Amino acid sequence: MSQRTIALVTGANKGIGYEIAAGLGALGWSVGVGARDDRRRTDAVEKLRATGVDAFGVPLDVTDDASATAAARLIEERAGCLDVLVNNAGITGGMPQEPSRVDPATIRAVVETNVIGVIRVTNAMLPLLRRSASPRIVNMSSSVGSLARQSGAAGEQAPGPVAAAYPPSKTFLNAVTVQYVRELSGTNILINVGCPGFVATDLNGFRGVRTPEQGAAIAVKLATLPDDGPTGKFFEDAGEVPW
Numbered sequence: 001m002s003q004r005t006i007a008l009v010t011g012a013n014k015g016i017g018y019e020i021a022a023g024l025g026a027l028g029w030s031v032g033v034g035a036r037d038d039r040r041r042t043d044a045v046e047k048l049r050a051t052g053v054d055a056f057g058v059p060l061d062v063t064d065d066a067s068a069t070a071a072a073r074l075i076e077e078r079a080g081c082l083d084v085l086v087n088n089a090g091i092t093g094g095m096p097q098e099p100s101r102v103d104p105a106t107i108r109a110v111v112e113t114n115v116i117g118v119i120r121v122t123n124a125m126l127p128l129l130r131r132s133a134s135p136r137i138v139n140m141s142s143s144v145g146s147l148a149r150q151s152g153a154a155g156e157q158a159p160g161p162v163a164a165a166y167p168p169s170k171t172f173l174n175a176v177t178v179q180y181v182r183e184l185s186g187t188n189i190l191i192n193v194g195c196p197g198f199v200a201t202d203l204n205g206f207r208g209v210r211t212p213e214q215g216a217a218i219a220v221k222l223a224t225l226p227d228d229g230p231t232g233k234f235f236e237d238a239g240e241v242p243w
């Protein structure tokens with residue numbers, strides 16, 4: 001079994017995921033760059049290696065069962081276990097998506113990636129995570145998935161556009177995360193949800209105001225929590241986000 005800390009970041013070929021891989025790699029960790037496209041994955045791995053990161057490519061389409069299974073096999077053969085899984089891959093499904101006009105196919109596609117994709121990859125990786133001394137799972141969500149903020153509860157301001165696919169997919173992801181926390185209570189696996197803030201990436205046509213590196217910081221923090229750190233919480237840089 002590898003002595004080095006091993007991490008897998010999904011959707012790591014660009015945007016926030018790439019910077020999460022860079023941030024974890026800077027700690028001296030071995031980082032699996034999960035990406036579905038061969039060329040984009042190879043380019044990202046080469047770019048990370050050029051900066052001294054011990055990066056390796058992991059072919060991974062989070063919507064595909066066989067792909068998730070193969071990714072777990074690859075990591076098992078390479079390292080024998082997995083210490084940190086960052087479920088970062090995500091899509092918006094494109095805007096607008098007002099509830100009264102949204103195409104149900106958009107909702108299905110977004111949930112398939114943002115929710116079922118996380119479940120699929122997490123379940124494929126759980127046997128490897130269970131072999132780690134300090135396993136962590138970080139699910140990249142968004143404050144747009146916070147029902148408290150969307151409903152203006154407790155004086156919270158509703159972020160993002162009115163949309164029936166992307167924000168609810170993150171609410172769904174948050175809810176699923178809480179159920180994983182319940183099932184895995186009593187194990188040493190810490191599972192938390194992170195929001196990167198409004199980051200300039202392809203996801204939003206680069207309209208975000210934060211850099212991908214800034215957006216990655218919360219994931220790096222949750223990936224490196226101490227053994228007595230929190231689990232089952234939702235964090236952004238400023239602190240805890242209300243569910």
Ligand SMILES: NC(=O)c1ccc[n+]([C@@H]2O[C@H](COP(=O)([O-])OP(=O)(O)OC[C@H]3O[C@@H](n4cnc5c(N)ncnc54)[C@H](OP(=O)(O)O)[C@@H]3O)[C@@H](O)[C@H]2O)c1
Nearest residue numbers: 011013015016061062088089090141142198199201202203
């Ligand atoms: N940007 C923001 O302001 C913001 C705010 C809150 C939360 N987030 C969340 O942060 C995460 C990263 O977003 P980002 O802004 O960095 O977006 P991005 O630049 O569009 O990157 C998304 C990544 O996910 C990958 N991906 C999408 N579908 C996939 C699939 N089926 N299998 C594998 N990989 C897939 C993409 O790969 P391809 O290159 O192959 O498409 C890409 O690597 C997402 O979960 C997003 O919801 C972002």
